[in-house]
Structure formats: structure tokens, C-alpha cells
Amino acid sequence: xxxxxxxxxxxxIAELRSxxxxxxxxEYEDYDLRKWLKARSFDVDKAELMFRNDVxxxxxxxxxxxFCGHDKDGSPIRVELYGHLDMKGxxxxxxxxxxxxxxxxxxxxxxxxxxxxxEKLGRRVDGLTVIMDMEGVTTRMMWRPGMQxxxxxxxxxEDNYPEMLKRLFVINAPAIFPILYKLARPLISxxxxxxxHVLGSNYKNDLLKSAKAAMFQRSTTKTCGRCxxxxxxxxxxxxxxxxxxEEYDMGFGVQLVQDSGKAHFLVPLQRVNSHLVAEDGxxxxxxxxxxxLVFDNSFSWTRAKKxxxxxxxxAVDADYVRSEISDLVEAGDWDTLEQKFETTxx
Numbered sequence: 001x002x003x004x005x006x007x008x009x010x011x012x013i014a015e016l017r018s019x020x021x022x023x024x025x026x027e028y029e030d031y032d033l034r035k036w037l038k039a040r041s042f043d044v045d046k047a048e049l050m051f052r053n054d055v056x057x058x059x060x061x062x063x064x065x066x067f068c069g070h071d072k073d074g075s076p077i078r079v080e081l082y083g084h085l086d087m088k089g090x091x092x093x094x095x096x097x098x099x100x101x102x103x104x105x106x107x108x109x110x111x112x113x114x115x116x117x118x119e120k121l122g123r124r125v126d127g128l129t130v131i132m133d134m135e136g137v138t139t140r141m142m143w144r145p146g147m148q149x150x151x152x153x154x155x156x157x158e159d160n161y162p163e164m165l166k167r168l169f170v171i172n173a174p175a176i177f178p179i180l181y182k183l184a185r186p187l188i189s190x191x192x193x194x195x196x197h198v199l200g201s202n203y204k205n206d207l208l209k210s211a212k213a214a215m216f217q218r219s220t221t222k223t224c225g226r227c228x229x230x231x232x233x234x235x236x237x238x239x240x241x242x243x244x245x246e247e248y249d250m251g252f253g254v255q256l257v258q259d260s261g262k263a264h265f266l267v268p269l270q271r272v273n274s275h276l277v278a279e280d281g282x283x284x285x286x287x288x289x290x291x292x293l294v295f296d297n298s299f300s301w302t303r304a305k306k307x308x309x310x311x312x313x314x315a316v317d318a319d320y321v322r323s324e325i326s327d328l329v330e331a332g333d334w335d336t337l338e339q340k341f342e343t344t345x346x
């Protein structure tokens with residue numbers, strides 16, 4: 001490469017690095033920055049815009065799920081691995097706008113894929129089939145900010161890409177699914193509710209009715225694992241909690257005092273750095289008795305502590321949820337779904 005051209009490129013790389021100082025990591029090499037410039041014919045303004053509009057690296061690496069093929073109508077299929085989604089980690093590592101931007105980019109990709117498949121098949125293609133795999137979902141998913149963020153993303157997509165969802169299949173539904181459904185219900189329109197299908201242990205055959213058999217065999221064997229969940233008709237209510245303290249750490253635990261007077265800790269009592277990072281969690285109230293949030297300052301009795309906390313007990317209206325979910329269950333109802341769950345190997 002001529003020296004004058006090499007020098008011009010070096011100056012443009014330095015200028016781009018200077019402009020991106022607020023988001024660029026120190027270890028980001030000039031070699032990598034040059035790729036962004038080259039992609040935009042060494043126009044620094046366009047390269048900067050392209051870099052800032054790119055997906056956050058944390059989102060790229062840790063946001064679960066992905067597109068895995070097409071259904072029999074040519075519409076894209078996306079698998080959402082909700083049980084493996086670390087929303088708390090994502091929210092601590094990137095901005096709200098990064099998550100919004102990523103979801104919008106996924107929708108834009110879907111729109112472009114409709115056009116591509118439409119040209120290939122010679123007819124209009126639209127709609128998106130989503131397989132929501134809930135294997136691994138536990139009470140940790142009850143973290144309120146994370147649920148609010150997830151539901152916010154759903155609302156953003158519904159407001160900007162109406163009627164994109166063709167159908168949503170829920171597989172590996174856990175015991176707390178009725179509670180999660182109740183929390184999400186305010187954002188689910190009657191029209192969308194008709195698109196939701198909760199599948200039992202025979203979900204592979206049900207999915208094959210709408211998806212290409214070859215695609216399903218190739219992709220979902222890597223993501224869906226086995227169906228081992230048990231879903232009973234009366235899940236015990238979870239009790240999520242969150243707190244933070246000012247300036248100093250705090251001892252914390254969750255205790256159950258049974259009717260007999262016997263007490264034991266469900267969450268061991270230990271010191272936590274709640275003055276640095278807010279603590280949160282949840283316990284399942286599956287035993288009769290009194291559940292106590294215990295804040296302990298005995299290790300620092302000369303120093304007063306101020307604690308801000310909140311808690312909730314999420315109870316399910318059995319009759320309300322029973323009628324709602326029974327309409328979503330394929331080939332059965334709430335009472336028979338548990339009997340249909342068996343260990344299924346794909």
C-alpha cells in the first residue's frame with residue numbers, strides 16, 4: 001500500500017476512534033476499526049453511524065434464541081429459549097435502547113425475509129411462527145424489572161409490527177406457567193390469545209403439522225432438549241422480593257415459621273452487599289405457615305442501617321386462569337395436561 005494512502009487511513013482510524021471514545025473499549029484494535037471504515041468507503045461519518053447502530057456485543061453473545069427455518073407457508077420460524085434468558089445480566093450490561101434496537105432489527109430481518117421468500121415462491125409470504133421453549137423456567141424469572149422489560153419489548157413490537165405473529169407454540173410449560181401467563185395477560189389482546197397454543201408431551205408431532213419436517217428435525221433437536229416438566233392444576237404462589245440498603249451491607253434471609261412453631265430458613269441468613277447492588281429473589285409458598293423477610297444487623301449493632309424493600313405474593317385465580325389456559329391447550333384442557341406430560345426425547 002502506498003505510504004500516503006496508508007497515512008490517510010491511519011488518520012481516519014484515529015478520528016473514528018476519537019469519535020467513538022464513549023462506547024469503544026480500549027482493547028478494540030485499529031485492524032477492527034478499519035473494517036468499519038472499509039465497509040463505508042472510508043467515510044468516517046457513515047462508519048461512525050454504522051458502528052453506533054450495531055447490536056451491543058453483550059446482546060449479540062447472550063440474548064437467547066434465533067431463527068431456525070421456515071414453516072410450510074414459507075414464514076420464518078423463531079425459537080425463544082426463555083428458560084435460558086438472563087434478563088438481569090443483560091439489563092446490567094447494556095442499555096434499554098440496545099434491547100429495543102435488537103428486537104426491531106429482528107423484525108426488520110423478518111420483513112426482508114418475507115420479501116425474499118415471496119419472490120422465491122411467487123406469492124405473498126408474511127407472518128412469524130414462534131416456538132417458546134420454557135424448559136428451565138423457575139421463580140428466578142419472576143424478577144419484576146426483567147419481566148417488565150420483556151413485556152415492554154413485546155408491546156413495542158406489537159405497536160410497530162402489528163399482526164406479525166402468526167402463531168406462538170409454548171412447549172415444556174413449567175409449574176409456574178399459569179402465574180407468568182396471568183402477569184402477561186394485560187398485554188395480550190383477544191386476537192393474540194387465539195394465536196397461542198400450549199402443547200403437551202406430544203409437541204413434536206404438533207409442531208410438524210406447521211413446520212417443514214426436515215427443518216424441525218435439524219434445528220429443534222439442538223434447542224428443545226427433553227420435556228421433563230410437570231404442570232399441576234394448582235401451582236403454589238411465589239413470593240418475589242427485592243431490597244437495597246444505604247451505605248452499608250446487611251444480613252438477609254427468608255424464614256418459614258410453621259404452624260407448630262418450628263422455624264427454618266428457606267434462604268440462608270447471610271451478609272450481602274445490598275448497598276452496592278440491589279438484592280432480589282423469590283420463594284415458593286408451598287408450605288403452610290408464616291414467611292418472614294429477615295433483615296439482620298446484629299454484626300454491626302453500633303451502626304444504624306436504612307433499608308428499602310418490597311415484596312409481593314402472586315396468587316392465581318384458579319377459575320379465571322383455568323378457563324383462559326384451557327382454551328390455549330391443544331387437544332385437552334388444564335386438568336388433563338399434566339397427564340399428557342411424559343419424558344420425551346427428540
